[in-house]
Amino acid sequence: MSPNSPDRKSGSPKRSPPPVLPNRPRPLSLPDQALKHVIMKMQLQNHLNSLSPSTASPSPHYEPDLSSTFNSLTLDPPAPDSTSLLSDELLLRIFSKLPISHYLPNSLVCKRWLYLHGRLVNSVKLFDWGFLDSGRVFARFPNLDDVDIVHACIRSPRNSGILVTRKALTVHIDSLFSPNGLIEESDVLKNSVVDHGLRLIAQSYPNLRRIAVIGASENGLVRIAEECQILQELELHCCGDLVLKGISGCRNLQIVKLIGSVDGFYRAVISDIGLTILAQGCRRLVKLELCGCEGSYDGIKAIGQCCQMLEELTLSDHRMDGGWLAALPFCGNLKTLMLQSCKSIDSSPGPDEHLGSCPTIEELLLRRCQVRDQHAVRSLFMVCEAVRDIVLQDCWGLVDEVFAFASICRRVKLVALEGCSLLTTGGLESVLLCWKELQRLRVVSCNNVMDSEITPALATLFSVLKELTWRPNSKALLSASLAEAGVGMKGGRFFKRLKP
Structure with a gap:
């Protein structure tokens, strides 16, 4: 029925609805116009391809009228946002x-x-100080509880392809090397600037649990201690003894990492004074890591007496005076002792009767340490005679005579040796047979330990272990693998079919 035909019931003609006026289109910006032009060109090309061959291939003098085609082409409206x-x-x-x-x-x-x-987002590592100083970080991430501003406090070329890592610090540097080190004093922000950033962080994140900072002063740390009452983990770079007064108010600190000096980057002095201030202010410490710190017997003793909950102590590239090992027995709850990148363990450990021992220690880890001093290694194993796990990785000077001192520890259940190239099979066997409770053994990349030198007693020990990882000689392992594959057999297996 047409729109103007009379209605069957009334007989009167049906009026057509009034025409709907189109809304005035919003003026398109330059990118929108370019996008519309591209889409129209694509739709036009599809329209011409769909025509018949006679229509799609007009005469050379024929010029198609594209105005009507462009007028019929429209942009698809954007899809509705269901998430709104x-x-x-x-x-x-x-x-x-x-x-x-x-x-x-x-x-x-x-x-x-x-x-x-x-x-x-709860954790952020900042590289741009302006992002913090302008307050954009607080609007972008309002619920942070872990903030690392170490890299933001160092002026370094971000577009440089030279990346240098030393200990716990990684920075970008340029090709101009300074005789004063990779980081000069002017490359680190001033203490007042860093303290201002710490005040902003303390005001915006009262529930902060971890923070890492470099070049802060006592005032900035005091503000953090006052505002962030539940702060549990702190990492301080390039800090001195007096700076540690600022964290004495952090009563809930459990994990502290102090980086005093890093060769080639910066140098700060943390001595017995700073360690004593730390111990008296933070009595709930569970884990403490000292990197490039000085100190002696008195500093370690203060930590052991005040921080009675301390379970893990790590010393990296320490500059301790002789005799600090004798203070370890004051750490009555110590369970893990780790030494990393230490040039010496203890230059003067003292007589054996003054050493004592840690009855609660369970793990002893030495990584990239020099163990040529036999007296120091012997004193270390005497202090840690109750240890259960011994891990030695890439230690220089670990010969059979030095490793023999490990037999002082009689309750060892796990031994992991990696990169100990001077240790021989005989030296390893003489110590392993002394440990009656040994359950797990890992030997990797110890090139002087040979499979051919394994004795029946050592093989019997291997058969009763719960876990055994045995890859001492990478060359022997590679040769065995190649022999199984037939490589190195002068082509006997590969060219056998070619022989007449």
């Missing part, structure tokens, strides 16, 4: 179930998702 109907709380619950690796791509969808994902 969901509340922020519901979207946060959905985003929290996704893997962390999806946070970054999802935050690029729209501004709302960017803001919501910022509320899910």
Whole structure:
């Protein structure tokens, strides 16, 4: 029935609805106009390809009228945003179930998702000080509890392809090397600037649990201690003794890492004075790591007497005076002792009757340490005679005579040796047979330990172990693998079929 035909019931003609006036289109910006032009060109090309051959192949003098075609082409309207109907709380619950690796791509969808994902981030490592000083970090990430501003406090060329890592610090440097080191004093922000950033962090993140900073003074740390009452982990670079007064108010600190000096980067002095201040102020320490710190018997003794909950002590590249080993027995709850990159263990450990022992220690780890001093190694094993696990990795000077002192420890259950190239099979066997409770053994990249020198007694010990990892000689392992594959047999296996 046509629109103007009379209605069957009334007989009167049906009026057509009034025409709907189109809304005035919004003026397109330059990128929108370019995008519309590209889409129209693509749709026009598809339209011409769909025509018949006679129409699609006009004569050379034929000029098609494209105005009507362009007028008929329109842009598809954007799809409706279904997530706009969901509340922020519901979207946060959905985003929290996704893997962390999806946070970054999802935050690029729209501004709302960017803001919501910022509320899910709890840990940030800053590289731009302006991001902190301007306050943008607080708006972007309002719920942080872990902040690392070490790299932001160092002026370094971010576009440099030279990346230098030393101990716990990694920085970008340029090709101009300074005789004063890779980081000069002017490359680190002033104490007043760093303290201002710490005040901003303390005001915005009262629930802060971990912070890492370099070049801070006592005033900045005092502000952190006052505002962040539940701070549990602290990492300080390039700090001196008096700076540690600022963290005496952090009563809930459990993990502290102090980096005093790093060769080629910076140098600061942390002596017995600083260690005593730390011990008296932070009595709930559970884990302490000292990198490039000085000290002696008195500093370690103060830590042991005040921090009775201390379970793990790590010394990296220490500059301790002789005799500090004798203070370890004051750490009555110590369970793990780790020495890393130490040029010497103890230059003067003293007589054996003054050493004592740690009855609660369970793990002893030495990594990249020089163990040529037999007296120091012997004193170390005497202090740690109750140890259960011994791990030695890439230790220089570990010959059979030095490793023999490990037999002082009679309760060893796990031994891990890696990169000990001077140790022989005989020296290893003489110590392993002394440990009656040994359950796990790991020997990797110890090139002087040969499979052909394994005795029946050592083989019997291997058969009763719960766990055995035996890769002492990489060359022998490679030769065995090649022999099984037939490589190195002068082509006997590969060219056998070619022989007449």
